[in-house]
Amino acid sequence: MTDCIERPMETFDVAIVGAGPAGSSCAAFCALDGLRALVLEREKFPREKVCGDCLNPSSWGVLRRLGIADRARQLPHAILSTVEFIAIGGQKVIVGLPSGEESLRAIKRSLFDALVMSRARDLGAQIHEETTVKSAGRSGRPQFDSGAPLQFTPAARA
Numbered sequence: 001m002t003d004c005i006e007r008p009m010e011t012f013d014v015a016i017v018g019a020g021p022a023g024s025s026c027a028a029f030c031a032l033d034g035l036r037a038l039v040l041e042r043e044k045f046p047r048e049k050v051c052g053d054c055l056n057p058s059s060w061g062v063l064r065r066l067g068i069a070d071r072a073r074q075l076p077h078a079i080l081s082t083v084e085f086i087a088i089g090g091q092k093v094i095v096g097l098p099s100g101e102e103s104l105r106a107i108k109r110s111l112f113d114a115l116v117m118s119r120a121r122d123l124g125a126q127i128h129e130e131t132t133v134k135s136a137g138r139s140g141r142p143q144f145d146s147g148a149p150l151q152f153t154p155a156a157r158a
């Protein structure tokens, strides 16, 4: 006879696919609002992401609300002071960018994304790495390749 170890079923209000900046910040804000958030991420963080790595200055307000603006500033970075638009004819427009704390910074995505994900986790979101979502399912429940027993509240399924 096979031994059967029963694990308690966990219940979530929100299921999020992907722990990039969108998924992790969404999970963090859900957790701040008292929702039980689950994030399913196929990779193990830190993971590489093809990107120009430039953090738009309008992101700083969001990072402040998440309580990680200072930690993001401490990550290794380059500061961009201008952006240059060059027309096919060679004409140029150079636009100055904000300086100081609200500057446009390039931060390696593996580091930045891991920071946002760990903040979501610290705030109480449950994050399952190395878990690939296969489909959302007809009921709206995600189908994924992990044996974790999970269920969702009716609001989460709606």
Ligand SMILES: Cc1cc2nc3c(=O)[nH]c(=O)nc-3n(C[C@H](O)[C@H](O)[C@H](O)COP(=O)(O)OP(=O)(O)OC[C@H]3O[C@@H](n4cnc5c(N)ncnc54)[C@H](O)[C@@H]3O)c2cc1C
Binding pocket: 017, 018, 019, 020, 021, 022, 023, 040, 041, 042, 043, 049, 050, 051, 052, 053, 054, 055, 056, 131, 132, 133, 134
């Ligand atoms: C070449 C290039 C340069 C760019 N340069 C910039 C830039 O300088 N500045 C800027 O702001 N933006 C830039 N972008 C855009 C930026 O990379 C994206 O807008 C940003 O990554 C989107 O964040 P996200 O959280 O939505 O998705 P992602 O960062 O792509 O995260 C999605 C996550 O979902 C996971 N996932 C996917 N499918 C599944 C699944 N089925 N199950 C479980 N997990 C899954 C992935 O592993 C990933 O971790 C660039 C993009 C490219 C391609």
